Amino acid sequence: AVGVMRPFGARAISIEALKPSDSFQRRHNSPTLEEQKVMAEACGFESMDALIDATVPKSIRRPDLDMSKYGEGLTESQMLAHFKALASKNKVMKSYIGMGYYDTHVPTVILRNILENPGWYTQYTPYQAEIAQGRLESLLNFQTMITDLTGMPMSNASLLDEGTAAAEAMTMCSNVARGRKKTFLVADNCHPQTIEVCRTRADGLGLKVVVADYKKFDYSSKDVSGVLVQYPATDGSVHDYSDFIKNAHAHGVKVVMATDLLSLTVLTPPGELGADMVVGSAQRFGVPMGYGGPHAAFLATSQEYKRLMPGRIIGMSIDATGKPCLRMAMQTREQHIRRDKATSNICTAQALLANMAAMYAVYHGPEGLKTIANRVHGLAAVFSAGASKLGLETGSAPFFDTVKVMVGEGKAEKIAKDAASHGANLRVYDSKSVTLSFDETTTIGDVNTLFKVFAGGKNVDFSAEEIASGVESRLPSSLERTSAYLTHPVFNQYHSEHELLRYLHRLQAKDLSLVHSMIPLGSCTMKLNATTEMIPVTWPELANLHPFAPEDQVQGYQQMFEELGDLLCEITGFDSMSLQPNAGAAGEYAGLMVIRAYHHARGDTHRNVCIIPVSAHGTNPASAAMCGMKIVTVGTDALGNVDIAELKKAAEAHKDNLAALMVTYPSTHGVYEEGIDEICNIIHQYGGQVYMDGANMNAQVGLTSPGHIGADVCHLNLHKTFCIPHGGGGPGMGPIGVKKHLAPFLPSHPVVGTGGFPRPEKTQPLGPISAAPYGSALILPISYSYIAMMGNKGLTDASKLAILNANYMAKRLEDHYPVLFRGVNGTCAHEFIIDLRKFKDTAGIEAEDVAKRLMDYGYHAPTMSWPVSGTLMIEPTESESKAELDRFCDALISIREEIAAIESGEAGRDDNVLKGAPHPASVVIAEEWTKPYSREVAAFPASWVRASKFWPTTGRVDNVFGDRNLVCTNPSVEVIDEKMAAAA
Amino acid sequence: AVGVMRPFGARAISIEALKPSDSFQRRHNSPTLEEQKVMAEACGFESMDALIDATVPKSIRRPDLDMSKYGEGLTESQMLAHFKALASKNKVMKSYIGMGYYDTHVPTVILRNILENPGWYTQYTPYQAEIAQGRLESLLNFQTMITDLTGMPMSNASLLDEGTAAAEAMTMCSNVARGRKKTFLVADNCHPQTIEVCRTRADGLGLKVVVADYKKFDYSSKDVSGVLVQYPATDGSVHDYSDFIKNAHAHGVKVVMATDLLSLTVLTPPGELGADMVVGSAQRFGVPMGYGGPHAAFLATSQEYKRLMPGRIIGMSIDATGKPCLRMAMQTREQHIRRDKATSNICTAQALLANMAAMYAVYHGPEGLKTIANRVHGLAAVFSAGASKLGLETGSAPFFDTVKVMVGEGKAEKIAKDAASHGANLRVYDSKSVTLSFDETTTIGDVNTLFKVFAGGKNVDFSAEEIASGVESRLPSSLERTSAYLTHPVFNQYHSEHELLRYLHRLQAKDLSLVHSMIPLGSCTMKLNATTEMIPVTWPELANLHPFAPEDQVQGYQQMFEELGDLLCEITGFDSMSLQPNAGAAGEYAGLMVIRAYHHARGDTHRNVCIIPVSAHGTNPASAAMCGMKIVTVGTDALGNVDIAELKKAAEAHKDNLAALMVTYPSTHGVYEEGIDEICNIIHQYGGQVYMDGANMNAQVGLTSPGHIGADVCHLNLHKTFCIPHGGGGPGMGPIGVKKHLAPFLPSHPVVGTGGFPRPEKTQPLGPISAAPYGSALILPISYSYIAMMGNKGLTDASKLAILNANYMAKRLEDHYPVLFRGVNGTCAHEFIIDLRKFKDTAGIEAEDVAKRLMDYGYHAPTMSWPVSGTLMIEPTESESKAELDRFCDALISIREEIAAIESGEAGRDDNVLKGAPHPASVVIAEEWTKPYSREVAAFPASWVRASKFWPTTGRVDNVFGDRNLVCTNPSVEVIDEKMAAAA
């Protein structure tokens, strides 16, 4: 008989088995339970938990995380469904608000192949130039685009937002005047947030911002270092500043112009008008508004001020074979080297967005951009003409994209409401006028809708189509751009999708990112940036909102902010969070400004001393300097811990003026200092506030917390612990958490009132420290999703695994390299330092040689020579599997053997496989091979490289040459192209 | 005075300038107007249009395209907005319909990095194995997954859908019996579409399908070649077929089992039950339902039948250095070699989807899959128990994921409606019962909702959570799976997202795709697959619909089908289109079956002769054979045109039985035959129908059309002319267009009635030829978007540019290589053939040597040795820029110089840079270098490769070795891993 039924299995169904099967934790936390056990045992502990107990001081252990709503953690599909519901509470309207933020068509080929592509978004800042030539080229394109459009000789790449870019320019003006002139004049035709960010910044720096009509600027005090004007102005009018600039210069005053890149395709560029510095945002070049960010801002100036330039500068140099290559130039200006004397505290900036904007220019080309500009202007002009026909006054000033309409006293709010009911957001300029900014996405149909709005909802008897041909350009003819721009081939050959696609992929192929291998950069937490976390970022409901959109249209965002505030408070032990700072260093600055405001509010205006250990990250002193604080340095002891005796002495010495301590926890040496509670107590005892640098938060979550430890403020690098990808040098987010007493002072915003989440009872806010009220709001979903998917246990396990992974690696390496600094039980935190200093003597080998040799093994070097010169700091994160940790250790052990060969005399001190590293294909395939080691040893030093080789594109880059011969602008790209073809 | 206003510019605003600026045409059609002129002139014409006029016979030129609605072409942003509105007319419900289609969580890391990644989706079928080892490895994983789960020794990768896979197995059974047994028994417990697809196929092949209860199968006729049963059955019941199979075997009958992969993680696999062949779909392994497709189906069998296997088989071999590598095995079975004697007509299949499914298994691993299966079963069991509690009979049969509920005579439709109003789609099994299939996405909350539905909308007094622990497994204990599966390391080490991400990228890096360079494969039309076209494909509103969802939930799709039908009719000159065939070859088969049905309907059942020129693609005769047609071959003349005299003679000779002519236009030789109208006339004159192979449609759109020329039927390869990416060997779509008299016969479907678009007045449909009513509906948005964005002029320009680009290349190459076949005015169509045959004599060089050497230049070879042996057929498409065309020509010219060096004796005949090609890094970096040419010449033969090198991963692959030592299953992967690590 066929198919006879047999009795069923007796197994019962368990509820556990019915739970959704796509849980996220095991995708993020790489090591399996079995691997955890093996690794813990290798470290001499019977379990991961035993290792953790021995590592994290008992005194600071916190109770278990309790994020009730997301305690269990959502699965990936639940997360996306939840976020879709949240996002759908936002309403996407047509935005005419302007004020530095414009809707734009993100070219889909750029959207998919940069913004949604881990090959572009998971890279780190291109410190290791030999494996970063792709994005270095793209960032040079960005600089070229900025210099061409602004008419200035050099630009950086890039700054955080237009407001802070203006503040940086203000600082530069002050520095040009060697600090002797304290006044900075800001034209009242600048965007309000730009003005207020400058005010806040001036406050900290002890400068004075005076806001006035630029035509009435008064230089008679002789105290004016610089001025800021906007071009086109915030109300849309285009002013010819030529004479104004001559006059300022005659008074020895520097002129900063805030500008709009698109307008510069048709308007005389600031450089030709005589500006000294030019700032602005590249947002409208294909970067979504994102409810405020992230976007790349820029600062362009003349080479004269190059040593005062804030932020990254990409420049040419040559490699070991004499071929042209790119790398970050003049790093000696930067915080990681110059500390409180640095030109700025910028570390993480907006590289990914700068790349997007640059590629937008590459894709459209000069003609394409001009077409867009003329179209935008045409729509604005037609609208203005139509408004006149409707009897409304729009003024006679020339404009580019923004039209001001006088609607009658007291009627501005009403017309804005009417417009909103037609799906359009206007800017209420004042009680009697509105402005409308047109952009790439505006259609002629939209203009007709606006006519209807301004006709009080009635149909009008003309249409935009009908009146267009009778409308004249409203651009000022005296300011018509005549000079060429974007003439370099890179902007003129990739206009079809195939060409751009391949250009993007050619560049991508040159850059090592997390899609290739682990990037164990100590202090940078290069963990998984999960796809599910990234997906909502490019949803239109999140991406296409103006930061100043009315509150009822942004309920999804607001709910997310509130929930995220709660979650981060639970995680950090704080009472309120500000989501405004858009980088870690911006968080430091914001946090210190909060502390300052607190002291001032209590009348303690004299409290201005900030104690910072020598081991601190460069951004700490740089940020403290921006708040006008006096920095007192304290040393560390032999174990790498803060020297508590010295700290105590310093605190006591400065007890009357003590403002704050800045301390990183676990320490930048990778150790949970046992004395941390005592340190906090000392500072508090002397009236200071404890600022904790949260860069190492990945070693705390679920185990301890800044609040629990005793800190008063802390920034979180959401781009580290909370999974925002590093984007090749940004974006990032640096929200700050504070204790209750500081919550009232959290930054607000002149356009959109804001403050801490959860909202404190009392508020007495700082001015804004970023241009947008919620910083780079668009990337907050990444951190929110991470937290919600991981849940209490997932997050805590992540911290444990980060620590376990580091200890396992330290264990595997300790017989080969000295491991510097450990905790009392011989363990390290989530990162550790291996000491290479002795090899200088024994083999003539330096940390850089090891870093470069790692590239031949397919790896990005750990953090080099920071916080201790001559060392490497390794941070594996929880997202790396044991197999990957082992491979990386194998690489380092193999390199140790290569060093041993030098030590033994088997290999020469000057010509060996480390000094020769990295080895690009061009070198190992060259006809001539004169090295004392083989080509195979050079290129294939490990089995995994044979199976899949990542090639460095250049030989070792010569940094000194590049700084001596600074080339970071347009003509250089041509030279590169030429030399590059000959090179490789 | 500062800021004085100047008068405005006098330029007026033009309406033209107000048009949206993100037009698509210039992104797709790469050459600029200036380049077009230069290229036309190089070809000896004063303009592109002059060249076109000289090339396309006047007699067949059509009037201008007139797609009123999309005549101007939408911009990219308009397209996305339009499609969003369209898609929102679909309603996504919970699907319990089952029947071979189940909702699934597409792991987002796979979604983004395969399905949304041009690095994976733009590749061609891996004929050039040395630059395709990545997807070959992934497809081997697919085969391993299938063999492991089914318990069979070998599998292919892959087939079009489960229905056609069953039909292929039927054919195999017939072939095993050497065609002597005409009957194939199909169990009535199979899915209805599977049954009907087999019936249609049997009809063409002259076989007889008998559908019956498998327990009552009657073998007494001795005419039975095979049987098909389903496991689990379509109603969910799980039958133990062991005895049934023994009995069938005792009667000399082969047993085919249709199965479900997920169930096989917990059920005894068919191989262990004794099945001879196993078929099914891998859809639920992480491939969206997509309203029917695309998905990968499979056929697994024993090595005994390997020479009868349809479709692609991936197998191991060794390369020139003796190292293991992968390539497509046993191609001698396939249509491109065996033509009408081939095992099937499969060409384009479902490689991309097979890769996704394989990666799903890699990501989840054996334990993860089992967890999912147990969970799905648990939910089904709990539901069944709850339904019983509600007093409903669910039967006593064991089941896996599908529960049958007896709802009372006449009540099935009503309960389905109730369920729909709760957002759930059930399957109406018959008038008194429904079935519910549970899947990975079902939640326990969903089960509670179902309880409510079955309780007539009232709340029930128990919940799934409460009753779960009292519920027992309903899997048959006698069929519990005990054997291991997916034990290979590849399924056990990439379970974290970082590990999978890197595995995906390692594989991707081995494969040359359109992100690297042009792939000028003649007859394959590797044009731009634009990002904007791809974006809607992964929208949930399109991706998450069951093919049998009620019509009111799929209005967006239906509107798209209707519009697409209209657009394609306008383009092709036909009256109606069937969207069912899911590959070009499937279209051929469908079209011939339509012709057959037409003849039969007229009583001309004897018309069964199909004339096919020798130059036809292998799928033509293979498809004709599947329709039981007698193939008569006609030759071509010296110019490559069909020998009209011979054709006429053949038509006359077979005038009584003439069914059809199959003809490709422009010809496979790349020529617009002037005699095409005459050819059509001859066929019509003798009562035949003209079937046009539309693979070369890219040379027709807007210039001529099959309908205009005189064809009666034509398939369109939407994956060629209409931008669906090739996916490394599929998906594709092969809809057919027909003239009015054939429209009634277009295929329908047993579950969802369908037919032609626009709908013909009268219908008399064929049975289904694919499992899903609209084939691979999910990828139709790509073609729709392409057409809508290009508009009348854009599409016509594309054809012109495709022709211009080909002629420009032919011109540049003609002094270096003989160009075979041209039209009367010396021009070629959109592709052309260069003749390499003489180099065999002069230099011992064959087409393959040139093809492999091109890899060293970073290029994929053109189509090799087809349609003429010893040649390369080059098709550039309109999406390639002049710069890219020039680079490719430079490569070929440089290779010609390398050949000349052999001819002159400068290089040896046996050991030269062509014979040594391709040169992987391992070879050029090896310690030992004994070649007579340099390493640099080997690896860097051109400047652009120095700037950006794509490396082949293996030396030249030995095809013969692999076929002699067939290894295409699990253990082989282990061998590979090992050897691969040692290799490279």
Ligand SMILES: Cc1ncc(COP(=O)(O)O)c(C=O)c1O
């Ligand atoms: C310890 C520490 N503090 C602060 C920062 C600065 O953060 P951001 O780069 O986000 O500005 C870093 C950056 O790596 C850091 O490591």
Ligand SMILES: Cc1ncc(COP(=O)(O)O)c(C=O)c1O
């Ligand atoms: C001329 C011709 N006909 C038919 C086909 C088969 O189409 P498909 O691969 O979509 O089955 C091809 C495929 O390349 C072809 O070139």
Ligand SMILES: O=C([O-])O
């Ligand atoms: O610059 C650093 O990120 O340390």
